[in-house]
Amino acid sequence: MVLMEKRWSEEQIRHALEGLEGWRYDDGRIERVFEFATYADGVAFATRIFLLSEKQNHHPDAVCVLWKKVGVAYTTHDVGGVTERDLKAATMINLLYQRFTD
Numbered sequence: 001m002v003l004m005e006k007r008w009s010e011e012q013i014r015h016a017l018e019g020l021e022g023w024r025y026d027d028g029r030i031e032r033v034f035e036f037a038t039y040a041d042g043v044a045f046a047t048r049i050f051l052l053s054e055k056q057n058h059h060p061d062a063v064c065v066l067w068k069k070v071g072v073a074y075t076t077h078d079v080g081g082v083t084e085r086d087l088k089a090a091t092m093i094n095l096l097y098q099r100f101t102d
């Protein structure tokens with residue numbers, strides 16, 4: 001039995017996002033747009049997100065690969081809102097992004 005993650009309140013989420021650069025809360029999801037020097041970097045970044053999400057068994061609600069930009073959104077589908085799992089994924093994605101900006 002997988003423990004049901006507890007859905008966070010909007011206040012809890014907004015407080016947690018103060019420490020999570022670039023992410024914002026909107027309508028039950030957390031999301032961020034990442035910018036890149038090249039389109040190929042954005043594609044590589046998105047691919048790493050897909051592989052990470054399989055490893056975590058926690059998958060993005062959306063990944064949009066645009067010209068030199070990638071949009072990412074997370075929510076926990078099982079509970080219909082944002083949980084610790086989404087914030088953990090966002091934290092790991094911010095760390096991943098650092099490799100593309102150093």
Ligand SMILES: C[C@H](O)[C@H](O)[C@H]1CNC2=NC(N)=NC(=O)C2=N1
Nearest residue numbers: 057058059060075076077078079
């Ligand atoms: C059975 C499997 O563990 C669940 O469906 C996982 C898969 N990935 C998931 N990803 C997200 N974002 N939310 C979930 O509730 C979720 N559940």
